[in-house]
Amino acid sequence: MNEMSSQGHESKTIRVNMLARVEGEGALHIDIKDGDIKNVQLNIFEPPRFFEAFLEGRHYSEVSDIVARICGICPVAYQMSAVHALEKLFEINIDPQVRKLRRLLYCGEWIESHALHIYMLQAPDFLGLHDALELAKSNPDIVKRGLRLKKIGDEILKTLGGRAVHPVSVRVGGFSKVPSKKVLNGLLEELKWAREAAIETLQWTTTLDFPDFELPYTFVALSHQDEYPFNEGEIAVSGAAGKAQYAVSDFEQHFKESHVQHSHALHCLYHDQPYLVGPLARLNINADKLSANTKKTLDDTGLSLPFTNPFKGIVARAVELLECVEEAISIIEDYEVPASPYAEYEVKAGECMAATEAPRGLLYHHYKVNAEGMIESAKIVPPTSQNQTRMEADMSVLLPSIQHQDESEIAFACEKVIRCYDPCISCATHFLKLDINRSS
Amino acid sequence: MITQKQRPRLAVFKLASCDGCQLSILSLEEDLLLLDQAVDIAYFPEASSRMEDGPYDITLVEGSISAPEHIEQIKNIRAQSGLLVTIGACATAGGIQALRNGADVADYVAMVYAHPEYIQTLKDSTPISEHVKVDFELWGCPIDKEQVRHFLSDVLAGVEPRFPEHSLCMECKRQEHLCVLVAKGEPCLGPVTRTGCGAICPAMGRGCYGCFGPAEVSFPAGREHANTDALASRFSEALHLSNDEVLRRFKGINSHASAFKETAEKWQKMEENKHE
Numbered sequence: 001m002n003e004m005s006s007q008g009h010e011s012k013t014i015r016v017n018m019l020a021r022v023e024g025e026g027a028l029h030i031d032i033k034d035g036d037i038k039n040v041q042l043n044i045f046e047p048p049r050f051f052e053a054f055l056e057g058r059h060y061s062e063v064s065d066i067v068a069r070i071c072g073i074c075p076v077a078y079q080m081s082a083v084h085a086l087e088k089l090f091e092i093n094i095d096p097q098v099r100k101l102r103r104l105l106y107c108g109e110w111i112e113s114h115a116l117h118i119y120m121l122q123a124p125d126f127l128g129l130h131d132a133l134e135l136a137k138s139n140p141d142i143v144k145r146g147l148r149l150k151k152i153g154d155e156i157l158k159t160l161g162g163r164a165v166h167p168v169s170v171r172v173g174g175f176s177k178v179p180s181k182k183v184l185n186g187l188l189e190e191l192k193w194a195r196e197a198a199i200e201t202l203q204w205t206t207t208l209d210f211p212d213f214e215l216p217y218t219f220v221a222l223s224h225q226d227e228y229p230f231n232e233g234e235i236a237v238s239g240a241a242g243k244a245q246y247a248v249s250d251f252e253q254h255f256k257e258s259h260v261q262h263s264h265a266l267h268c269l270y271h272d273q274p275y276l277v278g279p280l281a282r283l284n285i286n287a288d289k290l291s292a293n294t295k296k297t298l299d300d301t302g303l304s305l306p307f308t309n310p311f312k313g314i315v316a317r318a319v320e321l322l323e324c325v326e327e328a329i330s331i332i333e334d335y336e337v338p339a340s341p342y343a344e345y346e347v348k349a350g351e352c353m354a355a356t357e358a359p360r361g362l363l364y365h366h367y368k369v370n371a372e373g374m375i376e377s378a379k380i381v382p383p384t385s386q387n388q389t390r391m392e393a394d395m396s397v398l399l400p401s402i403q404h405q406d407e408s409e410i411a412f413a414c415e416k417v418i419r420c421y422d423p424c425i426s427c428a429t430h431f432l433k434l435d436i437n438r439s440s
Numbered sequence: 441m442i443t444q445k446q447r448p449r450l451a452v453f454k455l456a457s458c459d460g461c462q463l464s465i466l467s468l469e470e471d472l473l474l475l476d477q478a479v480d481i482a483y484f485p486e487a488s489s490r491m492e493d494g495p496y497d498i499t500l501v502e503g504s505i506s507a508p509e510h511i512e513q514i515k516n517i518r519a520q521s522g523l524l525v526t527i528g529a530c531a532t533a534g535g536i537q538a539l540r541n542g543a544d545v546a547d548y549v550a551m552v553y554a555h556p557e558y559i560q561t562l563k564d565s566t567p568i569s570e571h572v573k574v575d576f577e578l579w580g581c582p583i584d585k586e587q588v589r590h591f592l593s594d595v596l597a598g599v600e601p602r603f604p605e606h607s608l609c610m611e612c613k614r615q616e617h618l619c620v621l622v623a624k625g626e627p628c629l630g631p632v633t634r635t636g637c638g639a640i641c642p643a644m645g646r647g648c649y650g651c652f653g654p655a656e657v658s659f660p661a662g663r664e665h666a667n668t669d670a671l672a673s674r675f676s677e678a679l680h681l682s683n684d685e686v687l688r689r690f691k692g693i694n695s696h697a698s699a700f701k702e703t704a705e706k707w708q709k710m711e712e713n714k715h716e
Binding site for chain 1: 454455456457458459460461462463464466467469472473476481485487488489490491506510535536537539540561565581582584637638640641643644646649651685688692693
């Protein structure tokens with residue numbers, strides 16, 4: 001679905017009207033004039049769905065079911081950021097076992113999402129194929145391994161949440177129901193297979209042919225003193241912009257959004273500069289929190305951190321896939337059924353913020369709640385909006401070196417860069433709300 | 441035996457939606473490889489950069505009609521398709537984004553966006569069937585991958601697919617869950633919601649919130665929706681929910697589906713009359 005037009009021999013416009021193997025609908029627009037890149041735009045034309053607006057006037061208890069629908073690939077991340085924000089406001093202490101079950105739920109989502117991206121969405125790019133089904137014809141075992149890994153992620157989600165997409169058990173204070181030890185143990189055998197499969201996956205991703213494309217990134221991810229970050233931590237910055245650490249409640253002071261014409265997604269900048277969230281940023285910032293087995297498997301590959309090549313995102317994803325399998329096994333083996341699936345609490349009025357790590361990166365929520373527990377305003381900043389400017393910047397770096405190539409080759413090269421980010425365009429389109437004060 | 445040449449051509453399109461229903465196709469696991477043998481997956485951008493033009497024998501559409509360009513797009517899709525099948529609540533009933541329907545869309549856009557002039561949106565989010573003929577509808581938010589498996593297996597075998605349309609209560613009782621509505625006294629949409637999810641909410645100790653849309657009953661004289669008004673009255677009288685709480689139960693995932701919409705509108709009116 002590519003279109004190329006030549007306007008005289010000096011200038012050309014390259015359009016990719018439908019990006020493939022990304023979640024949601026996006027397009028790419030590049031203007032080259034007299035050998036110079038004039039314009040690179042990632043167009044997000046996924047229609048806006050107004051989530052922030054229709055959250056207003058809903059009861060806080062309805063939020064987790066509503067925000068899940070922002071994204072079918074990472075609904076848990078939306079539910080988690082929402083309930084964590086509300087739990088801060090209501091000053092709820094979460095039972096440690098319930099907290100572990102939430103980490104397990106997050107493991108399930110990362111496993112299914114990362115397996116999907118590694119095997120179905122990105123691997124075909126490295127192998128010059130259109131899709132994983134083509135790969136299955138020559139290497140069925142590789143694709144079957146990916147599909148089975150995805151399935152164990154789905155099974156964890158189903159066990160804790162009733163179903164893999166839009167799980168139903170997450171609520172403020174905990175879960176509506178928690179599983180028995182026996183039920184969770186039922187996942188162990190397959191997870192132990194998954195441990196070996198995840199090690200093979202990581203080793204396999206390091207054999208892929210990475211283009212020479214190192215960039216001076218600014219990385220942003222949650223960082224927690226004891227854990228690889230899922231649902232808690234401060235916001236850590238590293239790389240080109242220097243090191244910094246912020247409380248989640250200060251996010252909006254340092255990370256600002258603007259609404260641009262070519263996209264239904266806001267662009268988010270850190271101190272006016274593009275930055276990167278997601279597996280690459282998380283791994284670079286949090287590698288010291290990996291489990292011993294993951295660390296050893298990564299060390300054995302001979303690759304060293306930090307990764308500054310976006311194509312190595314696939315390796316970072318594979319590292320996290322293994323880490324999630326390790327953590328899932330450890331949580332299930334140590335699991336004790338909590339005394340109550342959810343904590344009791346009192347509703348309070350006020351404002352609350354939380355950030356958790358969606359598979360694609362930092363996901364920030366901010367709510368204003370009244371004394372009756374009704375939502376007065378909501379603001380959601382998903383990972384793909386934060387990466388959008390960075391994706392465009394990456395392509396601007398790449399293009400001078402390839403601009404004399406055939407248009408379809410240029411388009412394909414840019415698409416490959418975009419897919420490194422695992423963009424979730426369905427998510428990115430729902431956070432368009434600005435503070436009313438700023439828009440005046 | 442189906443030969444390569446005879447394989448039906450399958451397309452998967454997306455309009456306004458979350459991707460969750462398409463994901464259930466990718467979640468078919470190894471059956472996805474079987475599907476690839478049984479049909480020619482000619483257009484499925486989420487899965488493949490090989491995007492072939494129509495015509496298609498079977499077209500699955502996720503997402504609602506929500507932006508101006510969708511109206512033309514769905515007509516083109518219809519023209520290229522043999523069987524046109526909606527997958528999920530968005531395509532079948534307008535989806536969660538239909539919660540904006542009935543609001544003043546100009547105010548709404550101005551309130552939400554820094555540059556309303558950049559935003560092209562339709563006033564209402566509507567199901568595919570309000571725009572073109574639909575041959576089959578799969579309900580659910582999201583659809584279950586078993587629905588996909590069941591539907592495609594039947595179609596490929598030349599059998600007309602059939603899905604139960606009765607209320608979720610039947611499935612819930614078969615699974616012997618404690619009744620959320622009667623025993624726990626919590627609002628549950630199970631009595632009026634179409635079965636299909638596997639009664640996961642009662643199984644998880646909470647009330648159904650209507651992901652699969654209104655249940656239907658077929659009589660010799662025709663079809664009838666489940667009695668949503670009676671359930672709304674019970675929420676009000678027995679569970680003492682306020683008018684606003686009652687209407688919000690029906691104003692959820694499938695707010696544009698007629699049975700839910702009509703009941704929500706009635707309770708909205710009652711709430712407005714109270715304040716007059």
